Each structure stands twice: as structure tokens, then as C-alpha cells.
Amino acid sequence: MNKPYTTIIGLEVHVQLATRSKLFCSCSTRFGSPPNTQTCPVCIGMPGTLPVMNRKAFELSLKTAVALNCEIPRFTKWDRKQYYYPDLPKGYQISQFDLPLSQNGYLPISDSKNQFEPKRIGIIRAHLEEDAGKSMHDEAAGVADSRIDLNRCGTPLLEIVSEPDMRSPAEAKAYLTELKLLLNYLEVSDCNMQEGSLRVDANINLHIDTPEGKIATPIVEVKNMNSFRAVERALEYEAKRQYEVWQETGRKLGDVPKSTHGWDEQAQVTREQRSKEESSDYRYFPDPDLVPVATTDEQIERARASLGELPAALRTRLEQTYNITPYDSDVLVNQGRDMVEYYIEVADACGDGKPASNWIQQDVLRTLGERQIGIAQYGVSAKALGELIGLVKAGKLTTSRGREVLAEMLASGKSAEEAMKGMGIEHLDESALEDLCRELLNANPRIVAEVKEGKQKAIGALIGQAKKKNPNVNPARVREICLELIEKEN
């Protein structure tokens, strides 16, 4: 585990904001429509058109920036970032350069399995910009041309740039997971990586201790990672590759220009990409078509008030109020706000957070996974599950019997009591249970004798018989009652 180098990672995340219309025009942002059916003179850059900012996109950006603990400057503006690419019809992207809408924030990360110490990842800035179109090239068909679909042009993106604060691919993955969870809780993006709603680029290099002191390897930007797992793997590969290249060539930061590598998922390697000529020279200047935005204290306070309870705070609350482990609270909170609300209701209904968490993790989550549904579609209400757990806790059902009842509740939509009645499970009240135990003791004098000689284990045989007579008996209770009765006899 002890590597001869430290890995330095910073991440740039682009999230598509959950607006209905584009950032500067009224075209739909819907994913998957036929190519070039969601464009207009504004988003395909016709001369003489004027962009007008989508209020919702600005509000969602502000909300995210506040949740990321960013400073919100009271004045922000938009700039033109110029480069020529076929998927960018205007020849420039409207983005933010020197006065972004937020800066200097942080996102705390931790690992419930303690792979790394909890830490804060700094956020350099989060700014609002427009997306480009999509170019498609069918290499297999050997066609000369690329096809351009401009439906995505002008879709609002929030670019979130972290400080190079991550020291391992695992930390990078944890940062992305926490960021995505936060964005889900804020309902600012659907974060669907397959549909490109969340894109990740990484900057990575190594700090190596040498006899001549610490040196840094050239920074490489890694692109084309289509899942968090791919990010983790690509960064692991890239760190190893940089160390090998350094051993071979001794090249340090500054010896060669920054390069871009693409992750090849099939081959599980990163490959150098052609860099856009002079691409670093974007010649930003303020976009004269858009007026600045002056954010007020009141707007910021309104954004803050709209955040709701966020994942980190929720984890702490569940651990403290319901006495569950950080691992358990992490699993529940990672399922989303609906699940947390469901859990709280179950825990309150049965009066005990621990079994509530266990039942949800072992039984409910399995069903949700098998059926590929969310908790909102789960057929047993929180109240009903709480009631069932209460019955198990009171000893009226064994856990395994409880599972059967839950299956019945799920199938029939009945309450716990109704399901039990339907399954022919009657509650055994204490006196009935005592009668049953007495009957067993009378029928088994040898066992009673053994217990009296001190062999308490002998009771085990009676529990088996009790279960045969009535499958709903609680074994622990049968043992207790039998021992009590024998004691009394003595």
C-alpha cells in the first residue's frame, strides 16, 4: 500500500441542470429526441439573435453553490470563450471567466469503512455555462463525415471545479459520490451519467520524493470516463503510468505542456488525445449580449432556506436520534431523501431505530433491487412495516416468521395483523403459551429431570416440540417460561 509517490487529483464536474428549457432560449432540454429537432435561431447561433437567461437555471446554480459552502459574489457576468469546433455553431461558448457566480467553497467527504480520514475537498468555483452539441462519427462504417446534432446546444451546465485536494482514486470516487448525492437531494440535476447529465474530467499528477527533494510529474487531464468506477480505474492506471514514465524519462512538471488523455474502457488504459490547437487561448471577453446579474442577500438567504436537510446533517441526525452506526446511516442516506423519510417513519412506528434499519437494509432494499423500483413504489407502508417490526420485537413473531408475514403484506397490501390472520397465525397470549409449556413439561418428565440436575440445554428439545405444535411461538420465550415453571415446581 505504501507507494513511493503521492497522487494529486482535482476534478471538474459538469452537471446538467434540471430545467425544462435551455439556458438562453426556449427550446426543450429533453434527452433522446430525434437529432436537430430542439434548436432555434438563438441556440444555433444565427446572426441577430439575442440570448436571455433562464431564471430557473440561475436559481438552481445559486442553490447548489450555497450547498457547497461557496462565497457568492454580489455581482456576476458572462463571457465568451472562443474556439472553433463543429458542435459549437456560434464559434464561442457563453461561460463565466473572471467573475463566476460562486467560489471558495468545500464539500466534506468521509468513508464509512474508514479507508481514509474524513476531509474537506475545496471547491475553487462553480459557474453557469451552456453546453455544446454532439458530434457522431461512425468509424466502423468508414464514412468520411461526422454528423452533428445540435439538440444539446445551449443546455444549462453548472461546472464545479475542485481544488487538487484528493490524494487517491478512492477519495476521488468518494467526492463524486457525495457530490452526486448532494445534487440529488437538492433536485438540481438528475445526474444521469449515461445520458451525459453528469460528466467528469480529472487532473492528476504525482509528487515523488527523491534524494534531490520532492518533484512533481506533468499534469495530465483525463477524459471519457463514463462511470464513477471508470474514474477510479482510470486514475489508478494513470498514476501508475505517470510513475513509470517518470522512471523512464525523468520528465517533470513544466518540461512538457499539459496533455489530455482519454480513458479507453475496453482496453482499461488511458491514451493521449490530440490537443486542440492553441486551445488554451480562448480569448475570453464579456458577452455584450447578456447583462450581469447582481445577486442580493435576500436571494442567497432564500436559496439557503430552500436547501432542506442535506446528506451530511441527515447522517448525523440518524446516528444520534436513532442510535445506528455510521455505516447504517450512510446506507440509508445514500438511498435518497424518500428512503430517509421512510426509515424515520418505520423507526418511530416501532420505537427502535436499529431493527428498523436492519429490516430496511436486509429486506426492503433487496426487494427494491430485485424489482428495480424506488421506495415510493414499495408496496408496504412505513407504518405497516413499523407495526410488523413491533410485533417481532414484542416476541409475538420470530424474525423468520416475520419475513413470511412481510412477503404476504407485500403481495396482498394487508397490514401486519391482517396478513397474520390470513396466514392462520394467531397471537399466542401469555397464558396460552404457559399452557403449552406446561403440557410439554408434563409429557416429558425425563427432560424436566435433566434440567433439575442442572442441564439447562435439555430444554432445546422442548422448543422444537413447541414449534411443531404452534409455528408462531417465540423460542426464547418458551425457554424462559419452561425454566420458570420447573423452578416453581422445585
Place this chain on the structure above:
Amino acid sequence: MPISREQVEKVSLLGRLLFSDNELDKMTCQLSDILEYMDLLAEVDTEGVEPMAHALDISDVFRDDEVRPSLDREAALAGAPHRDDECYLVPAVLGEL
């Protein structure tokens, strides 16, 4: 000269404009003239004047997040030099080396 021939060459590359040697000389002169003329602005006393981000003294112009009909695809593609039924066609865009 406020702008060098090398700078003009670089800017023409960024702007995807191909100039002959003659044209480069001419552009360098003309751009220099323009920049020299703009230098006149430097003579204005701006002591104590706050910089502006926009020529208009207004801010916060927004529209509501409402979808309106987009262009018909035929209309959108009508002006494209090369196209197929659905897309604009451009010379191959390839990412890797």
C-alpha cells in the same frame, strides 16, 4: 507597431483564417492602425471611475423556464452546406492521436 506580424499570424490561426504573406503584412499594418487609434481612449482621465462590465447600466434580465416550439428540422438544416436527413455533416471529427 502595437501588434507584431507573429501575433497576427497567431490570431489568424485561432480565427481559422488563412492569409498569404502579402495579406499578413497588410493585416499587421491595418490592425496596428486600429489599435493605435483605440489608444486615444487611454488619454481619457478615468481616475475614480468604476469599471463597467456592460455598456448598459442594467442587470438581472431573466426569462421564465418555459418551453416554446423549436425550429422545424428542415428549416434548421436548410442553410447547411452539407447535410443528411437528420444532421449537419462536417469533415471527420476524431479525438485520439
